[in-house]
Amino acid sequence: MSITTTNDKQWFSETEAMWPGQKFSLEDVLVFKSATYGHVLVLDGVIQLTERDEFAYQEMIAHLPMFSHKQPKRVLVVGGGDGGVLREVTKHDCVEEIVMCEIDSMVCDVSKKYFKDTVATAFDDPRVKLLHADAAVYLRENTTEKFDVVIVDSSDPVGPAEVLYRAEFYESMKNSLSPDGIICTQGECLWLHLDLIVDVMQRCQNLFPTVNYSYTTIPTYPSGQIGFIMCSLDKSEGVLAKPSACRRQDGGNATLLQRQDPRGLVRAACLRRA
Template sequence: VKHPSVESVVQCEIDEDVIKVSKQYLQGMAVGYSSPKLTLHIGDGFEFMQQNQEAFDVIITDSSDPVGPAESLFKESYYELMKTALRKDGILCCQGECQWLHLDLIKEMRQFCKSLFPVVEYAYCTIPTYPSGQIGFMLCSKNPNTNFRDPVQQLSQQQVEEMNLKYYNSDIHRAAFILPEFARKVSTAGLEGQDTAPAWCVAAVEA
């Protein structure tokens, strides 16, 4: 909400206690809850999107890992629902797991996303507290002319400093789409039936 180009944000959170705990213990990260741009809904995200068709320009899903109830957020049916909740040229960004640990899941997600959207990309960032130190994003657009790889706005160093950005800049944006070879092959071709996982990851599973 700190970005001037963002006019409004709608958050749907299933657990109200998450909001309360964030405000109490993560005040620096929860500062956005005081913004007049934010509309907060407490409830199930599936039901919320079913009630809001063609309503959003951007949908961001920051989910937990695909275990238990959260597993449904990594299925084709969820992406179909998000597609109907997006406006004509809408885009979505969803938690895409780690290329070092969940390559089969990423491959599966990319394949069904390609059947739903004309533009699909996988990107990643580094977060030391996550397993392997990385987490990925599945990016999809209803507009066939979308180019996720190039920043829409080229930020100058002055803009980066004025916005107090600690991680993001235009170079980091481009670098997020440069994948190691084993992941690039899956991202660009699918390579059905071929073992593209890194050797150390396979060894760890076998052990």
């Protein structure tokens, strides 16, 4: 199966045959190659990432919470089977262990095959513990596990991801945090899902002393915008608004921060107080 086009300026111009996709117990998975955006991963008919612009999402959802924490040693990644969040988290030298709960093993397998040189580059990092499990069940059954940062790279609240938007899951995440722990979840699009965002923000404000909404722009997501909801158990003023001071002075991590956002303008622009 292939897609042809006579207009090079169209959004996607197919240059190779599609991998025809496959239906699994959880999701439809499809990969095709675009002349402009490189390989494209599609789950249940919705674009999850393209090689050209995936960094705009992966870097923000990972580095916003990671640099807000003083010294994140244990990190939980929920979802993120494409490996992009994992790639970004492993750039932090202070991290000792990353537990990743991805319910659908096929997403990981497909990413390792088609995005092995761009997105799925960190699965072999010795700090990574990959679990093909339901994160809601994992947190409910492992109440003694504590994490400094929890990153929820979920799809929209339908199908297997629906449970990740329930109040019970947010309570489980809160209980899994270390005393100054931070959560960052995929926060949907302001233009399309404002009611859902308001509902989740209000739920988070009932659980956490500090809650912020941030966002980034990414061309291939609906309306070109995607948000992140950040929550912290730390009551300190500005805890989520600027990188932790000790991280700014911490060798390799300081270098990473300087490379990502040398003047702090990106972070300041994307954050909005709840």
